[in-house]
Amino acid sequence: MKKNNIFSVFVKSKSFPLIIILLVMAIVTMVISSGVTAGAPISAMFTDGFLSKGNMITVFGGMVIQVVMLCGLGCILISGNIDLSVGGQAALCSMVFAWLCKNTQMGWGFALLLTLVVALCLGLVNTVLVNKLRFPAFIATIGMSSIYRGLCSIITKGNNIQIARQSFLAIGKTNLFGFLPVAFVFALVLLLICQFMLSYTRFGRSIFMVGGNQQAARLSGLNPDRTRLILFLLNSVMACLGGLLWSAQNKLASPSSIIDAAPDMKVISAAILGGIAFTGGAGNLVGGLIGVLLLNIFNNMLIVMGIQTYWTVFASGFVLAVALVIDYISNERRRRALLLASAAADAAEAAAAEAALNDSGGSP
Amino acid sequence: MKQSFFQKHIKPLIQHKVFTLVLLYIAMVIIFTVWAALRGTSFLKITIFRNILNSLVISSFLTIGAGCLLIAGHMDLSQAAIGAFGSMVLATAIKAWGFPWYLAIIAALALCAVFGAVNAFFVTKLKFPSFIGTLAMASMVKGLMYLFSSMGNDGVAANINFTNKTTAFLGTGSVAGIPLSVIIMVVFFIVYGLLMSKSAFGMKVTLMGGSPVAATLAGINATAITFILFINSAVLGGVAGVFNAAKLSQGALTALTTNQFTGITAAILGGISFGGGAGGMGGAFVGLLILNTFQVGMGIVGVNPFWVNVFSGLLLLIALAFDFLSQQRQKRALAH
Numbered sequence: 001m002k003k004n005n006i007f008s009v010f011v012k013s014k015s016f017p018l019i020i021i022l023l024v025m026a027i028v029t030m031v032i033s034s035g036v037t038a039g040a041p042i043s044a045m046f047t048d049g050f051l052s053k054g055n056m057i058t059v060f061g062g063m064v065i066q067v068v069m070l071c072g073l074g075c076i077l078i079s080g081n082i083d084l085s086v087g088g089q090a091a092l093c094s095m096v097f098a099w100l101c102k103n104t105q106m107g108w109g110f111a112l113l114l115t116l117v118v119a120l121c122l123g124l125v126n127t128v129l130v131n132k133l134r135f136p137a138f139i140a141t142i143g144m145s146s147i148y149r150g151l152c153s154i155i156t157k158g159n160n161i162q163i164a165r166q167s168f169l170a171i172g173k174t175n176l177f178g179f180l181p182v183a184f185v186f187a188l189v190l191l192l193i194c195q196f197m198l199s200y201t202r203f204g205r206s207i208f209m210v211g212g213n214q215q216a217a218r219l220s221g222l223n224p225d226r227t228r229l230i231l232f233l234l235n236s237v238m239a240c241l242g243g244l245l246w247s248a249q250n251k252l253a254s255p256s257s258i259i260d261a262a263p264d265m266k267v268i269s270a271a272i273l274g275g276i277a278f279t280g281g282a283g284n285l286v287g288g289l290i291g292v293l294l295l296n297i298f299n300n301m302l303i304v305m306g307i308q309t310y311w312t313v314f315a316s317g318f319v320l321a322v323a324l325v326i327d328y329i330s331n332e333r334r335r336r337a338l339l340l341a342s343a344a345a346d347a348a349e350a351a352a353a354e355a356a357l358n359d360s361g362g363s364p
Numbered sequence: 365m366k367q368s369f370f371q372k373h374i375k376p377l378i379q380h381k382v383f384t385l386v387l388l389y390i391a392m393v394i395i396f397t398v399w400a401a402l403r404g405t406s407f408l409k410i411t412i413f414r415n416i417l418n419s420l421v422i423s424s425f426l427t428i429g430a431g432c433l434l435i436a437g438h439m440d441l442s443q444a445a446i447g448a449f450g451s452m453v454l455a456t457a458i459k460a461w462g463f464p465w466y467l468a469i470i471a472a473l474a475l476c477a478v479f480g481a482v483n484a485f486f487v488t489k490l491k492f493p494s495f496i497g498t499l500a501m502a503s504m505v506k507g508l509m510y511l512f513s514s515m516g517n518d519g520v521a522a523n524i525n526f527t528n529k530t531t532a533f534l535g536t537g538s539v540a541g542i543p544l545s546v547i548i549m550v551v552f553f554i555v556y557g558l559l560m561s562k563s564a565f566g567m568k569v570t571l572m573g574g575s576p577v578a579a580t581l582a583g584i585n586a587t588a589i590t591f592i593l594f595i596n597s598a599v600l601g602g603v604a605g606v607f608n609a610a611k612l613s614q615g616a617l618t619a620l621t622t623n624q625f626t627g628i629t630a631a632i633l634g635g636i637s638f639g640g641g642a643g644g645m646g647g648a649f650v651g652l653l654i655l656n657t658f659q660v661g662m663g664i665v666g667v668n669p670f671w672v673n674v675f676s677g678l679l680l681l682i683a684l685a686f687d688f689l690s691q692q693r694q695k696r697a698l699a700h
Contacts, residue, residue: 129681129684133684133685134688135681135684135688136632136684138632139629139632139633139684140680140681140684142625142629142680143676143678143681144677144681145677146677146680147673147677149673150672150674150677153673154670154671154674157670158670265499269496269500272495272496273496278495278496308519310507310511310521311507311511313503313506313507313510314503314506314507314510314511315507316503317500317501317502317503317507318503318504318507320500321492321497321501321504324486324490324496325490328490328491331491
């Protein structure tokens with residue numbers, strides 16, 4: 001019998017090859033970017049270049065908005081839906097927040113609450129479109145995204161809004177141990193909470209049912225519409241928090257910078273890379289997180305190593321393709337192992353049946 | 365039982381999905397006409413409709429390619445990037461390599477076909493989900509395009525201007541008062557429309573989109589069809605790129621960048637179902653017409669550009685609502 005301990009589960013998990021790639025790449029980058037090849041001492045590998053504190057802050061800080069969005073969007077994908085308006089929602093929410101901070105005297109905590117209410121309304125709009133009117137989520141959310149983008153520019157006539165609340169900005173500025181942004185830790189906590197919900201609550205398990213086979217889920221007494229409602233609300237709140245954390249880091253609300261970076265596409269790529277099925281019903285958020293880490297760290301490595309930007313554009317697509325190929329290979333291996341196992345089981349069964357036949361034939 | 369003329373010919377026409385879209389289009393034209401009249405300009409003019417058709421050309425090729433793929437249940441997000449590379453190749457071939465115009469176009473489209481084949485290989489052999497596989501492809505193609513255009517230019521990627529009489533005529537010339545590119549576009553729509561609705565190939569594609577398993581069991585070679593469709597989509601992306609380059613006499617790095625979703629959006633708007641298995645080219649054309657008339661109309665009545673985003677989002681939702689209503693009506697008709 002094989003031991004089913006944590007280690008073997010980890011080795012067999014879908015993300016394992018991705019993590020190995022990430023580690024190998026990290027070592028290569030550490031060596032090249034720290035100048036060890038150019039004669040610097042070995043210890044420089046851990047203090048300069050890729051692993052330097054400044055760079056770590058850049059890497060982790062840059063993916064905060066994606067990790068937070070992944071919490072909501074990952075669940076949406078698992079439930080078999082899609083939302084391409086999270087970028088627009090994040091932009092609009094951060095805009096509303098910045099506007100409130102600038103033009104009113106209210107504390108930023110209260111402004112945050114109001115913004116969350118706005119986010120819930122945006123989620124509700126998506127739900128009405130998908131649940132009540134049965135619009136395809138893909139195209140309906142593209143439409144909503146366009147509307148949000150327009151609303152953002154209408155609020156400010158196309159400008160950005162600076163945020164000057166120091167206690168709010170501190171969230172984006174503070175770093176733990178000098179290299180880990182607090183905002184990233186906050187994003188991780190959110191992700192773990194959502195993962196807990198997915199794995200260990202009735203509602204979480206029902207998301208997989210709805211995503212795997214909606215008809216079957218409904219026939220077995222679940223309510224897919226209610227699941228979607230909750231998920232879209234969760235998604236909008238997460239998009240809102242992501243946008244606000246981005247604003248805290250950059251000290252302003254800038255719809256065009258958020259939307260043009262296409263965080264939704266990046267998050268969806270990362271999620272699928274991390275094993276969340278695009279058609280729903282499978283995956284987990286931790287895998288998605290590994291996908292986000294992989295894409296962002298890889299991008300950063302290319303920058304740190306000083307590779308021409310044209311190559312980085314190519315490479316960001318290439319790494320996606322490579323990761324998908326690895327996924328394919330591991331799937332194939334598993335399928336073949338299953339086939340072999342079932343063939344062996346069949347053979348054993350046949351042998352047993354034959355033996356039984358011989359026994360009965362031999363006895364008088 | 366003998367059917368009356370109304371039941372035989374008019375009723376199916378009214379119940380057709382495209383009919384509601386045409387109604388929406390007419391409503392839109394009326395609204396713009398009145399709105400423009402209130403603003404003291406006029407909307408219902410030949411020149412304006414010629415502008416609309418002109419603006420349609422480039423996205424129409426993307427829509428045809430995306431539409432065929434969507435009917436088969438796949439998606440191609442790399443179309444625009446591939447087309448941009450195609451326009452870059454065309455410009456370089458004419459300017460730097462001294463190719464005659466037809467060879468340059470063939471070179472551009474051949475390259476696009478290769479990318480399409482790679483897409484199909486990803487999706488059929490390596491089982492990538494087409495959404496993410498083509499997204500990865502888009503990024504790779506974009507990077508390659510930058511590298512390609514920076515090669516002849518001391519490592520800096522830049523737009524390439526070229527002069528060629530024939531391509532300029534292709535992009536901006538007109539025959540008997542109708543722009544040549546518009547004529548070509550209409551021919552493409554008719555050919556693909558017939559191909560998808562009347563030919564055995566089109567039936568196979570629709571069947572494949574409706575149920576891949578059933579299609580395989582019925583003896584349809586899904587892999588071959590997927591290859592054809594992805595190559596077709598990439599080549600049509602290339603055609604869009606060629607027309608873009610021909611119109612501007614320039615291979616532009618940012619060509620088609622705003623069009624990543626245009627093809628898919630127009631196709632879905634025109635009633636091609638997102639999951640595959642339904643829809644046709646006529647609807648896709650009307651969908652595209654609605655999108656572009658709207659853009660042009662907004663410009664003519666002088667709407668604040670900030671509001672254009674909002675309105676075009678709303679337009680998408682209204683079109684979806686129309687679709688919803690017509691489906692409801694059909695369901696009720698079936699229930700009776």
